[in-house]
Amino acid sequence: MPADTTQTRPPGAPPPGRPAALTREQVLVAAMEIIDHDGVEALTMRRLGQALDRNPMGIYRHAADKDALLDGVVEHILSELVVSREPAPEQESRQQDGDWEAALRRTAHAFRRIALTHPNAVPLLVTRSVTGPLALRPLGTLRPLEELLEVFIGAGFDPHGALHATRLFTGFLYGHIQDELQQQVPDPDETDDLLRLGLHRLPITQFPRLRSLATVLATYDGAAELDEGLDIVIAGLRSQLLS
Secondary structure: OOOOOOOOOOOOOOOOOOOOOOOHHHHHHHHHHHHHHHOHHHOOHHHHHHHHOOOHHHHHHOOOOHHHHHHHHHHHHHOOOOOOOOOOHHHOOOOOOOOHHHHHHHHHHHHHHHHHHOHHHHHHHHHHOOOOOHHHOOHHHHHHHHHHHHHHHHHOOOHHHHHHHHHHHHHHHHHHHHHHHOOOOOOOOOOOHHHHOOHHHOOOOOOHHHHHOHHHHHOOOHHHHHHHHHHHHHHHHHHHHHO
């Protein structure tokens, strides 16, 4: 009698020839890749279905509509942001205190790295994670706020002061990253800073200050600018805490 070559299908495995069910993670990663490559406007259920090689109707199991899909993308991106008073292991040798000021600096630079990795998604981060009633926002967008409140309260701020500090800090972060992304150089091969930035097009009688700052603007350093801004924000928060 010939041996039985029939293989038992593992529990939960799809029938032969049928692809495995989509996961929410797969849907959000594919959506984020489309946004990273072509912008938010390029993301549609149809294109997402093509990217996943699936019927777009299957995507609706994980996102009821495009708004829900965009909320999911924002949550997915912000899941990379960890707010903690404790330094990462590789930072411990340089920084042992783990205080609230150091936590804010780590958080700010982590947010900047995430935003620069996904620049096309920054408008989503700004609008979908800070607008609308708190209770109606995606839960994943509230986690960093909760963690920042914990940092500030742990530092000695009262709850109201911690909320004010959190709003100030996040507002500064969102404003900085939007400003950094706008520091574009129209003609990077031009050696003259005024021409390289296109500032020569501005009437000299109306914009003398901007034109005079061409060299400074041409050497913009986003990380350094972030640190300079953090110095001011943290100094102000420190003065409130000590008053």
